[in-house]
Amino acid sequence: MKQLAFIVFQDNDNARYLVDAITQDNPHAEVQYQPAMIRIQAEKRLEIRRATVEEMIGREWDVQEMLIDVISIGGNVAEDDDSFVLEWKN
Amino acid sequence: MSVEIKTNTVETLRHTYGNLQRRFGDKPASRYQEASYDIEATTNFHYRPLWDPQRQLNDPSRTAIRMVDWHAVTDPRQYFYGAYVQTRARMQEATEHAYSFCEKRGLLSRLPEALQQKILRCLVPLRHAEMGANMNNSGIAGDCIAGTMTQLHIYQAMDRLGIGQYLSRIGLLLGEGSGSALDQAKAYWMDDPIWQGLRRYVEDSLVIKDWFELALAQNLLLDGMSYPLMYQRFDQQLGEEGAADLSMLTEFMRDWYAESTRWVDAMLKVVLAESAENREQIQAWVDTWEPRAYAALQPLAEAATGQVALDEVRAALAARLHKLGLRRPGVAA
Secondary structure: OOOOOEEEEOOHHHHHHHHHHHHHHHHOOOOEEEEEEEEEEEEEEEEEEEHHHHHHOOOOOHHHHHHHEEEEEEEEOOOOOOOEEEEEEO | OOOOOOOOOOOOOOOOOOOHHHHHHOOOOHHHHHHHHHOOOOOOOOOOOOOOOOOOOHHHHHOOOOOHHHHHOOOOOOOHHHHHHHHHHHHHHHHHHHHHHHHHHHHOOOOHHHHHHHHHHOOOOOOHHHHHHHHHHHHHHHHOOOOHHHHHHHHHHHHHHHHHHHHHHHHHHHHOOOOOHHHHHHHHHHHHHHHHHHHHHHHHOOOOOHHHHHHHHHHHHHHHHHHHHHHHHHHHHHHHHHHOOOOHHHHHHHHHHHHHHHHHHHHHHHHHOOOOOHHHHHHHHHHHHHHHHHHHHHHOOOOOOOOHHHHHHHHHHHHHHHHHHHOOOOOOO
């Protein structure tokens, strides 16, 4: 069975930068635009990097800021100051 | 009875405005893009401006620098009015807090007299230089074309006005509420030999006709040395002499400077990459203004930090120029 790590955002102005950053860092990820939300999923692992997001939005960005726009996630979370990783480890 | 809930998706027909679709394709545009591109009129000017009848309004020939499209220069901070105002409001809130703390505790007025005098003589008169920077950047915003360029410079102008006001507040704190310290600082700016070099540079920059030359003289070369010199080196030295409390009041300037160098460098990178002619012209202007900025700051550095600090700051600017692919004057490529 496929194990998909995923994250779902509200479809708003913040999320667009996040989606751009995530697709740049995770070329294997698939983006689904659903009503009012955006789901990004990838086999096994999905990584959100602070440096890439900062480059996209042009300012300092705290990984925790992202949670305001998050609807749901799937995967084990490994979070630190520089990244937010969703992963199925088994 | 069973109720069936159906979702209905409405596809967006147009993701953004036509001008942005033509530039970036049909996808949702950022607020920055929507607020910045193709705002200024480029055609059908009926009358020439009375203040410059040789040219049209929004005429690209007000600078020797040539760009196919000045919109190629964008703000890495993506400031449009909303984002800019929100960021500055946040910064100002923190700064206001520092000022009221300082005022409540009398942190400046309890410094030794000699240190207070030094701050008044070496720092507060910079507010007049900030006023010059405000006028220069407003002028650039008026003469340059493309909304992305105009935005950068008009926000820069407003920032400089704000910094001038903060310096005035330091003067008011030193004068314990009266304007006498500000009058004294104005007298230093007008007559004290340590300020005459900088005053001359600022006054000469006010009449530079080519707006891109002015942008270099002001935002790259003068600020590139005066900010690190006065807000980093001088601040550090005051701290060692026992006036570390002043750092609370100049923190805004340090944060702001770190932020503003990003867009100045990003702008230059794009303009330098456009053509060899641009590169040559910019290098020629750097050759003219870099030594002048250095000379203008020398007497001030002598009184405030010592020459060594200015030379180090100049070397740091040279490294920044080198990174952009420019040379410091007098140094072979």
